[in-house]
Each structure stands twice: as structure tokens, then as C-alpha cells.
Amino acid sequence: MFVIFGASGKVGHATAVALRNAGQPVRAVVRRARQGEALAKIGCEMATADLTDPASVASAIKGAAAVQMLCPVPVGDIDPASTMERMIDVAAHALRADPPPAVLALSDYGAELDEGTGLTRLFHLLEARLKPLATHLTLLRSAEHMQNWAAMLPVMLATGRLPSLHQPLDRAFATVATQDVGALAAELLLEAPSTKTPRIVSVEGPRRVSLIDVARAFSPAVGRDIVAEAVPRTAWAPMLQRAGLSPNHVQLITELYDAVNVGQIDVEKGVSEQRFGKTELPDACASMLAAHVKSR
Template sequence: MNVFVIFGASGKVGRVSAASLRNAGHAVRAVVRNESQGERLARMGCEVVLADLLDPASVARAIVGADAVQILCPVPVGDADPGGTMHRMIAIAADALRANPPPHVLALSDYGAELDHGTGITLLFHALEKQLQTAVQHLTVLRAAEHMQNWARVIPAALATGKLPSLHHPLSKRFPTVAAQDVGLLAAELLLDESRRSGSRVVSMEGPRRISALDVARALSDASRREIIAHEVPRNDWTAMLLRAGLGANHAQLIIDLYHTHNAGRIDVEEGIGERRFGTTEFTEVLASMLPGAAAVAS
């Protein structure tokens, strides 16, 4: 029986990938950072393995005997130098996969990862792709648009104040977005695809339709039954807002660089490269799942 190793298996994408593979009858090794994260995965029938992406030995152990590996580079929360930490994670993962390469590796990446400068956090996914291209023979890169679930960060503030803060400028700009669960389902599908045995494959994914900050505010108004107005946060206020949200200065700068490039129209699907897929989950469905928790925080 093939063994599928899922790093970040307790996350929004990884958990769906693991569940999809288990439902199809496959053996899944769920890689998490602590035992509590693995409880739900163990109930699914996954083999739960503890590993830290900054610990080379634990990463190496996690991929032993793997037929396919789903890898990611998570943004470390509360890290003083998230960019530097992510670069170390990438190097450790690439070294482990180079030393013991599985037949297939799928890397979770982002729209804009083909760009080599000025993209903030997305530049780290550029580094992930580049390192893995030289480390493994059969690499699938799944580039996803901005996750719909990211709006959960600002919905409590919107419910409390009636203003939805947005770094997307202008508010009418439509941008690609996708539900995390759709990314997880496609990742599992691509891991199971044996039609390509070697080489690199790039698959870009977004949701069924593009949205704007105005659309988000309108949907939130309808769902919460209160008036919510989209607010274009002035560029000069971005740093202060992000610092108030608890981000460190370096993390805030990575976000600022990303949105500056996004608003310039450079973060999008790489035209003419690879394949395009579209999820089926609408933003209103994701919003409905986020609203109860956001309302509790806002109150």
C-alpha cells in the first residue's frame, strides 16, 4: 500500500488532503508539531508523526518509506524574522527530500511564486519552488490564490466597527481567491495522479469567481444583517495597523510588500504556464462557516 506523507496535516489544507486520501483507502502519515494536533487525524486512521520543519532529523524521519509527500512552508506566527525562519525550513525540507527522494512531491505554493523580487511573503514560495526543483525528480507545484479564510482575521473588527479594513486597493479591484478545502481536495487528487512519472508540473487554482473588497463587505452585511462598509486602509497606515494586530516589524513588511505588488496587478496566475483549476466553493459558503467564531470574538 502506498504511503502518503502530509506535512501540516492539522491545517486547513492538509487536513482535507489527509481525509480525502484516507476516504479513498490510502495509508496517510500525518505530520504535525504536537500530539494534540494529531488526535483528530488519528481518529481518521492516519499514522501520526511529530516533526518540526526546523529540525532536520525529524523531517528526515517523517519521509522514510514515503511514496508521495505533500510539503508546505508555513509562515511562523510570532517569529521576529519569519523570512529567515522560512528560508531555513525550505533548506531543511529540500535537503531531506534530496537525500531520500520519494517518487512524487507536491509543494503547496502561491500565485505570484514565479516572481523573483518584491513580493514579500510570496517570495518565500518562489524559494521553495526553486529549491525543490533541484531536489526531486517528480515535482508538482500547486499554486493557490489567496485563501478565502484569510478574511477571518479582519471580520471581528468589521462586525465591531461596521468597517471592513482592506489592503486591496482600489476596493473595486477583483482578485483571485480560493477556499482552503478546495485546495486540499485538489492536492489529494494530484498526489494520486500517476499519469506523470517525472519532471515538474505547475497547477494554478482559484475559486469559481473573482471577488473584490466591496463584494466581501456586501456578503458580510447580508450574512450578519448589519451594515458593513469596505474601508480602504491608507497606505501610510498599513504598518501601524499590522503592528497593532500583533505582527512583528519584519512580518508586517512582508505583508506590505506583498500587497503593494498585488495592487500593482502582478500577483496573479502565471499565464501560459502549467494548468488551471477552479474550486467550487463560493465565498459566501466560507463566510457562513467563519461568521459564528468571528461574531464571538467581536462581542
């Protein structure tokens, strides 16, 4: 049984679908039962769990041949770092108490760094907690998800602008489609363990892009010219707070983009295997717009 945490999310859903298409049994773990309707229709066994609740996590991993673990950054939390640290501790404890033969943890570029990276530091903590597990461990570090820009579609449609914390606008960075991350995760879960030491795999898209490239890719999708706009650093916090983020969350994002913009967040050279997704940015932009229109 393959146990997939965060199965209602974009990456987890893609992993679950890929495993079911390969004829594998999947237990899809969601926080609320209604989130699992589509997964139940493709034959997944459903389980509900709260990553801050040890009993529900322990129940979800019972009998697993492999576990895909995701500890998401909690949106809308007053202190997201503390909550995510709690999730990590609960997950690590459950996996130590009842270790499956294999664990794949969804992590981030830059997770090898232990300070000065904001949100990414939490993925460093996740990796550190899981590395002592008595099981075959794969750490799948992904670049920034293309689908994150879907949140900016209302602004692009209304104003023709794409505001961003990425600076300078012409600096190329790694990005990847969530479906490619999920598909690779399924592939890695199906592989026989090849080493007793943690396996580190990094994944990004077929080519690196700048914010100017992102704006150009969205332009034909939305039917108007989109212009990339660098948000002045002094305006980051007010903008993020207007979006409803707590001061603690704002600080984590600020630290992250300070690190991103000086090139600190990237593939760990000489340590991780490098994989590349197939989804091109314009295709991802078109899919994001279609999903946005459908949801309205």
C-alpha cells in the first residue's frame, strides 16, 4: 500500500493518479473527507488525518509499503513556522514508531541550508528529522512551482500587470509544474531502493525562466499583454499583509525571497540527482487560466 499525504493537493493528487495508473494500491490521506471524492473514484482507499494529531497520522501509515510525506506551510496561521514544526515532529515520530520500508519526503530547493532562507528553512528541518529513520529515504527537492502564479491571475486579468518579489526581472530561476513533481515522485516510489543512505533528487522544469518570461507566457493565455513588475522591497510587507498573511508569515516569505534574489536557493551541487519535468511554462499558464475560468 502506497500512502500519500496531501493527496488532495496538486502534487499529491498527481502522485496518487500515477500510482493508480500503474495498478498500485493507494491510500490517499486528506484532511477532510470531502477532499477525497475524486481520488475515491479512481480506486484510492481514503483516510483522513491532521498532521498535528499523532493518532491520526499513526493510523494513516499503518501497513504502508511506502509513504509520501508532505508537511505543507499552513496558510492563514498566525505562526506558520511553529505549526509546521509541530507537523514535522508528529510525522517523524509516527514514522520512527512504525517505519515503512520506504519514505519519500517532498522538500524544496535550498533545503540543505540551515538558516537565512525563511520558509525553506522549515524543509531543512523536515529533512533533518527524517534522515535518522530506519528506512529507505528519498528527499525530493523541487524548484518553485509554476502553479504558484495562479494566485496572480485576477491581478493580471484586471490590470495587465504581474507584480513579483523576484528581482531583477530578467534573472533566470528554476521552476517546475506540480504534475511533473507528482509524476516523478510516483516513479521514485516504484523504484527498488538502491542505497541505504538518503537519496536526494532535485527536479525543475525543462528550462529556467525570468519574470519577464513568465509575463510573456501568460500574455496569450489571458488575451492581453502582461507586464512583469518588480515590487519594491519596502512594499513587500504591506502587500503581503493586505493579502491576509500574518507578520510571522510575511517575515518567512521576505527572508526566502531575499535568499532567492541573491541566488542562494538552487540545486545542491554534487549531492543531488537532477531530473527535469516536461511541462513547458506556456502550457502551464494556459492550464491555470482554464482552471481559473472554470472555478468562477
